[in-house]
Amino acid sequence: MPDQTIPQAPTPEKPLSPEAPAPALTRRRLLGTAGATGLVLGVAGGAAGYTAAPAQATPLSTIGSERAMFHVKHQPGITQGLQARGHLIAFDLAAGAGRKEAAALLRRWSETARRLMAGEAAPHDDTDVARDAGPSSLTITFGFGHSFFARTGLEKQRPVALDPLPDFSSDQLDKSRSNGDLWVQIGANDALVAFHALRAIQKDAGSAARVRWQMNGFNRTPGATAHPMTARNLMGQMDGTRNPKPTDADFEKRIFVPASGSNDPAWMANGSYAVVRRIRMLLDDWEKLSVKAQEQVIGRRKSDGAPLSGGTETTEMDLEKTDAKGDLVVPLNAHARITRPDQNGGAAMLRRPFSYHDGIDADGVPDAGLLFICWQADPLRGFVTVQRKLDRGDALSKYIRHEASGLFAVPGGAAEGEYVGQRLLEG
Template sequence: GRVPFRAEHQAGILEPPQARAQLAAFDLADGVGREGLRTLLRRWTAAAERLTAGEPAEEFDNQVALDAGPSSLTVTLGFGATLFDKAGLADRRPAALEPLPAFPGEALDPARGEGDLFVQIGADDALVAVHALRVLQRLAAGTAALRWQSAGFARTPGAAARPVTARNLMGQVDGTNNPKPSEDGFAAKVFCQAGGDQPGWLAGGSYLVFRRIRMLLDHWEELPVDRQERVIGRRKSDGSPLNAPAGSGEGTPVDLSAQGADGALAIPSDAHVRVAAPASNGGAAMLRRGFSYHDGLLPDGSPDAGLLFLAFQADPRKGFTPVQRKLSRGDGLSRFLRHEASGLYAVPPGPPTGGYLGQQLLEG
């Protein structure tokens, strides 16, 4: 299918995750400045608009994906905090783009995170996603260099008889409690509103937190399924919360006060769904849109695999940061996870009519 490139919000936020993703960050070359950035964003926009329509880019298209169609391709752009000084835009950097605080237990590799410009590319055909990244990379030559790149995957649309919530590499249904566009207050949780301390150029945009989270799968898979379920707070079979009967389904409301026959909490005190729940975090919520990754084996023979965590929110200071602070202290799942890279990006709104991505920042 084809996802429209031009809309109020950038594509690749509200759409379900595609089967394949290419995530990448670029750093501006020395001396590029505002004009060089404007030229790059114009060229990236022109290419992305054609590629998402299933047409070849006008420049640097190697025709690798010539007959693949749009394949639900989306290209989503974000700005890292370091971009603003380099491009002479320091006075336009949002206050909420301050660096994320350090969290207990993380060991972040700066070479695999951060960056001046971030691009999330999603498509249902792996070749289409790789081709789009290749075009953007070639268009950036001399202006911005690739800093890091990660490939991810999610459930393939149409592969199952009915649509189902994706599972992560731990086998758990992942994304059940995501805020839904039909819910009251959804836009205020996910998208920046005009006013307050948010800059006007970011109205209709969002903030994206990226985390590369390696899963200690060898340790996790040693746990019996019932122990895994208590760590998460949901059944592995159907995602139903432990406060409800088996088979009730992942949509059954989570009841954090429910008790089992023995009088103990049905959902343990350190279960992931309890610690991460909006009710436990002053209503903090994010729209998660992650992809799994599996990059072979580490030197010790364990899998280099896990989650490319992506979460869109109106303000990371009220979304990701308080939730992660709590998770890093009291989440039973955290002992099976290692946060290895991180990024925070301001995601501008959709391009203005006839304009380019990021135009509101550069010319607003």
């Protein structure tokens, strides 16, 4: 993923005297004191959406003080850096629930997201799970599945890009853990803050929708390394080296639906499409390989992510370079070779995954891997193009298994006074 900017903790306006008793700390007090700190942070120093929480009499840590904004052009949770904890949850509308109930639900969810992302309590029946914590970069993102439109009588507003994904030969999908009418992505840099949001979203669903499936993930905590760097997955490989960056000239075009001149319906302006795949890593088989063999599968050095053709992590891969025997240094079936945009007609996706570990089975085999999430303006030109090529001969396929899948239309961010999806549900 793009590097994350790690800011310094806010400085309190006036330090407490040694004799003065510290005020009782509450979530409201921690976040409510007016401050003048002006830190702005984001992905690769350029993605909008994060600001530091106001300074407090007793400051939060750096991680706790970071805040993502709810009312932005693109929904939060897309361009921000990787978060330490994530929850994915899909809902199906309840029997008899339709457009009216869906609109009321999205209105509730949006208000809850706005408040929690600001570090405030839930609008009602707050559980106190996140009491005393700051926003911790919490983001809550909402999307619509293919089936949502038939259930709400909005078939004419369903984007063509939301057509079901094709079957791939390596798929072993569990339908009960795939797709769904509604999808919510929750991320934060504190596990309790993330769980607090998950519980609030679930409770808000009420009788309008029921949980179809739910998955939990994690990443390295920002600041755990000496300097910002690309994250590693559970195979120990750097994951996301060639991710598009918000500073790229064509980033918006590749990742987001334009506000005009698109074949997508108007309500998708500034939105994106999320492909979600639960990919199990066959770690016992993978870890039997030597480091050299693992590097041949990926096409990059495990130590620093540099291509096998030489250089550093960001060096352009030399696909034609050969060794003393005349063999290609980067094998033809290496994962990094196959997934390069210039090998797929320029197809690009913004990868923003979480790792997962759901325990160890009776045979001692870990149920672990990647909650793969990628964002693109057109899934047919993005994910589908790349996955079809991987399906034809990726060396990594032997060590992974796709077990669940979903495709969701994620509308643009809600303006002040709006809820997410309002232009669809009330248009």
